[in-house]
Amino acid sequence: MSERTGKYSITMPRDLAEAARKRGGPSGLSAYVAAAVARQIERDNLDELIRVAEAGHGPIGDEEIQALRDQLLKARHGEGTAA
Template identity: 60%
Template sequence: MPQDIAETAYARSAPSGLSAYVTRQIERDNLNELISIAEAEHGLINEKETQAKRKQLMHAREQQLGG
């Protein structure tokens, strides 16, 4: 990994750590992929629908973590 990219990743990950930062980024990427798939199948999703799905995903994550 290029040094400047590594430094940026570590800076953005503080104080939660690089692992947590990467996990959150992958979750965001997955969400964006799901939105793209849904929009391709059903048309554009408005902000209200997007927020509802985010809440669903966050609730599911909390359930997995025992929250």
């Protein structure tokens, strides 16, 4: 990892910290927490993108969501999509 790092003090429930420490394995607690924070930031960014899209185009309906899920599933199985 070539990114600069900093040392921070955080407070969290002991049971969560211990579970994270155990799951961190050889990479350690810091790497595990950094990965979790990165995932949360990605989710926050996606939530913001959805809010902006829905503000401009209206809410995304359940049928549209299912159609997109079906399309992703087909793409994962190599079925491709017709454009």
